Amino acid sequence: MAIPPITPTDGGDLFNGAFDDDGGALGAHAVKTRNPKLPIIIALSVIGILLVAAVAGFFGTRAYFQGKAAPGVTFAGSSVAGQNAEQLKSTVRNAVKNTTFTLTDGQGNSRQASLSDLGVEVNVDETVSNLLNAKRGSGVGAALNSVNPLSKSDVSLTAQVNNLNLNTYVTQAFVGDDDRAVASSFVYDANAQAFVTVQGKDGRAAQTNQVVAAVNRAIADPGANSKVSVTFKNVTMPVSVDSAQQATDQANARLVNRIVLDNGNGKSFELPVETVASWIKPNADLNKGTLSLEYDDQAISSYLQQEVPNQLNQDKVDQEDAVDSNGTVLATVTKGVNGVKVKDVSTVVSQVEQALQNGQGGNFTVAGDVENFQTVQKKAEYRIVVDRSAQTATVYHNEEQVKTFNVCTGTTGKHETDAGTSFIYLKYSVQDMTGNNDDGSKYLSKGVKWVSYFNGGEGFHTASWNNYGIAHGDPANHGSHGCVNMYETDAKWIYDNCPEGTIVQVTGTTPSSAVR
Secondary structure (H helix, E strand, O other), X not given: OOOOOOOOHHHOOOOOOOEOOOOOEOOOOOOOOOOOOHHHHHHHHHHHHHHHHHHHHXXXXXXXXXXXXXXXXXXXXXXXXXXXXXHHHHHHHHHHHOOEEEEEOOOOOEEEEEOOOOOEEEXXXXXXXXXXXXXXXXXHHHHHHHOOOOOOEEEOOOEEEOHHHHHHHHHHHHOOOOOEOEOOEEEEEOOOOEEEEEOOEOEEEEEOHHHHHHHHHHHHOOOOEEEEEOEEEEEOOOOOHHHHHHHHHHHHHHHHOOEEEEOOOOOEEEOOHHXXXXXXXXXXXXXXXXXXEEEOHHXXXXXXXXXXXXXXXXXXXXXXXXXXXXXXXXXXXXOOEOEEEEOXXXXXXXXXXXXXXXXXXXXXXXXEEEEOOOEEEEEOOXXXXXXXXXXXXXXXXXXXXXXXXXXXXXXXXXXXXOOEEEEOOEEEEEEEEEEEOOOOOEEEEEEEEEEEEEEOOEEEEEOHHHHHHHHHOOHHHHOEOOOEEEOHHHHHHHHHHOOOOOEEEEEOOOOOOOOO
């Protein structure tokens, strides 16, 4: 077999570069040395990946627990992490329901009691808020702590304890009416719209220190039954009448010094006396024999959150001005009203609570979103000029005179028809009219026809009883109580032809005698 000749490439020696200087064989390319920084690069890359994963995990965890109790938050001995507001509310209510007390008197008698029985008012909403805000805060450290399940935060109930109610319940549970000691106190008298003092009496009373301690422990860690032994002893009236009267006077000061809320745009309302009274409760320090006031914060908040929007929100009403052909405003037919939607009611809740604490009342403006009204001008199609000097009423349609009627206006010097510009705002085809005579007696004019009111109680109407006064234009001797008396056909013409919004201008001077 023939072997073809081997031809050197590039004209070089066939074995050029095939051996090193010592005759050792070399590959086609020299072997590269390994990069000594490679392990560091790999390590940093791994660390970077882990950091990215940690950051992603941190933000993912924070996002998941947004609006929920944070990891490590406990309540009533159990974790509530991950529960939202509604779930927490259910958890709190169940814990309150399951918090009970077995009271015994050492004589074989016992009574089961709840937190409410023992004068404890639990604020469920505030407790839930505290659970949601536990471990929350500003700053990087607080943010990291909020997702750390090893960092614990135990939240207790938010509650008020009324010692007077607690003592009253326990004493009533074991001591009969005749033997029972009663603290002087106060109650609200709806007829008098005031608090009145109720006298107490000497007798047998419960010693409630152990009960109070058990209640405080239950507030800190609710959801279980506590067994409490109660002792009793004979005492003088736990709170004297004088001490109770001082508290009664303080409570009544809160009713006298009224609290008024407004929306900053002309609408306001005063807190009703009976509502404020329902928020004020007596409390006692039986060791000192004193009576004090406390306030039902939950009832205050609940009432204001509902009633403030009902009372102070208002719809926008654009203003309508009647103008003449020159654009001069003759009268405002519809007064403009800014639209208001109140907000941040919680601020006014705090203000009302503080006002009650201070006993000074006050006026408070509730913040709100305001939509300003627009002003629209509308040309007055009809205009009536009542000339008191001439005792006439002249009707203009688009500035052209169309009718003039004889009239008799309000009595000279007593009930004169008011000068000025207004507009017809209300009509009745028939109406019974009533009012006061000069001697204070009442008058009643039944079945008055074709009434067109333009200025409060002043209006055009038929006055069939005053034909003489109309014919002679004599308001001095036959004037009205302020209305414009007219013949029936004339009053009907105005009723039929001059719509609501018609401008009425009363001019001139009321005469001292007949003008016709």
